[in-house]
Amino acid sequence: FCVDPKHEIMGKESETTATVRTRKFLTNRLLNRKQMVVDVLHPDRATVPKSEIKEKLAKMYKTTGDVVFCFGFRTAFGGGKSTGFALIYDTLDYAKKIEPKYRLVRQGLLEVKKTARKQRKERKNRMKKARGTAKAKLAAATKKE
Amino acid sequence: MVEDQKQEGLSLLELKNQSFLTYMANLVYLTLRKLKDRLVEARVVLERIRPLEDKLKYQIDKHVKTAADGVVSADDTLRLTGNLDNIVSSSDDDEEKEVTSKVKKTDDEEQKIYKIPKITQAHYDGEAKKNEAKEKARRRTLNSSMLRDALLEHTEDPEVVYNNDVLKQRAIKKRRELEVFEEENMIRKVVSRRDKAAMRQMTTLGTMGSEILGFNTMDALQHDYDPSAPAAKRQKTGKSSKSKGKGKFKGKKGFKKQKHRF
Numbered sequence: 001f002c003v004d005p006k007h008e009i010m011g012k013e014s015e016t017t018a019t020v021r022t023r024k025f026l027t028n029r030l031l032n033r034k035q036m037v038v039d040v041l042h043p044d045r046a047t048v049p050k051s052e053i054k055e056k057l058a059k060m061y062k063t064t065g066d067v068v069f070c071f072g073f074r075t076a077f078g079g080g081k082s083t084g085f086a087l088i089y090d091t092l093d094y095a096k097k098i099e100p101k102y103r104l105v106r107q108g109l110l111e112v113k114k115t116a117r118k119q120r121k122e123r124k125n126r127m128k129k130a131r132g133t134a135k136a137k138l139a140a141a142t143k144k145e
Numbered sequence: 146m147v148e149d150q151k152q153e154g155l156s157l158l159e160l161k162n163q164s165f166l167t168y169m170a171n172l173v174y175l176t177l178r179k180l181k182d183r184l185v186e187a188r189v190v191l192e193r194i195r196p197l198e199d200k201l202k203y204q205i206d207k208h209v210k211t212a213a214d215g216v217v218s219a220d221d222t223l224r225l226t227g228n229l230d231n232i233v234s235s236s237d238d239d240e241e242k243e244v245t246s247k248v249k250k251t252d253d254e255e256q257k258i259y260k261i262p263k264i265t266q267a268h269y270d271g272e273a274k275k276n277e278a279k280e281k282a283r284r285r286t287l288n289s290s291m292l293r294d295a296l297l298e299h300t301e302d303p304e305v306v307y308n309n310d311v312l313k314q315r316a317i318k319k320r321r322e323l324e325v326f327e328e329e330n331m332i333r334k335v336v337s338r339r340d341k342a343a344m345r346q347m348t349t350l351g352t353m354g355s356e357i358l359g360f361n362t363m364d365a366l367q368h369d370y371d372p373s374a375p376a377a378k379r380q381k382t383g384k385s386s387k388s389k390g391k392g393k394f395k396g397k398k399g400f401k402k403q404k405h406r407f
Contacts, residue, residue: 023328024328035331037328037331072327072331072332072333074333085331087331
């Protein structure tokens with residue numbers, strides 16, 4: 001018996017590919033970027049992940065994928081079409097300066113170190129017991145490494 | 146008329162050409178005539194004078210009348226001047242002081258109370274409002290779905306079926322507005338659960354039920370309909386009074402135990 005290549009268990013890329021179209025294109029000289037509304041058509045397929053859309057946009061606009069930031073994708077009722085936004089910066093420096101932190105974290109360009117929630121709450125409760133200069137001392141002592 | 150010698154008869158286009166030419170020639174002649182004789186100019190001047198004349202009409206008539214009669218009329222405004230003897234100085238008699246003081250008092254009082262300056266007539270709305278309420282009620286019953294269905298069988302117009310429902314329209318409009326805003330500002334707005342449900346709502350019987358199955362009384366179509374008067378109450382039947390009697394005893398917490406009829 002032959003294995004039908006369509007029903008590959010390993011393959012993630014489904015049979016039908018997605019079409020990416022851009023609308024309302026605007027070159028924002030003040031923020032050194034191009035901003036647009038992105039329409040993705042993906043019949044017979046679940047919502048396309050942002051990384052894939054990023055790669056496709058990078059190819060369309062002849063840039064690297066790391067200056068492309070896409071967000072806000074909403075799938076229309078019934079599936080098959082999603083709409084979102086994308087920003088393409090001139091350089092990575094500008095991107096790092098202008099983009100909000102959470103989007104940089106998503107892209108992997110920024111790391112936010114956070115202590116565990118429990119530790120933070122415990123520290124706060126310990127601080128409540130002290131007052132004045134003692135408080136400042138305690139804060140320095142228990143400061144996160 | 147020029148005839149095309151190659152063909153028999155007159156070419157239609159040639160005829161058109163010639164008639165156009167003669168028409169234009171005649172028109173130009175007429176215009177020239179008008180311009181030369183200054184007809185239009187005179188007419189325009191006369192028309193411009195007319196409103197000015199209307200404004201001065203009264204004075205002109207009066208002067209003409211004076212000239213015609215030869216005597217100045219009794220109520221001529223030019224003759225009405227102030228009588229100098231009547232003007233008295235305020236520092237004379239005591240009587241006058243009292244009078245003036247009284248007048249001053251009322252003046253003070255009047256100054257405190259704000260009186261609306263009577264420059265023009267004020268618009269009185271009372272009658273129109275009542276009529277409007279009546280009209281509104283009448284229109285509401287006429288446009289109700291009940292009456293429209295009843296009248297459908299008597300009209301000869303073709304039946305039009307619209308695709309949009311009134312309640313959905315609002316939701317559609319809202320959704321479109323939101324879309325435009327979001328795309329313009331590249332931001333996703335947080336829509337509350339209720340608003341989301343409203344935008345996605347289908348017209349179910351629950352939302353339009355009262356309109357489809359409601360019963361409208363024909364009171365508004367009567368001539369003597371008074372919208373402010375309370376609507377006529379339903380006659381109480383014998384049965385309902387009986388059930389009320391039974392349920393009169395009070396329960397533990399003071400609630401009236403009523404018999405529920407299904």
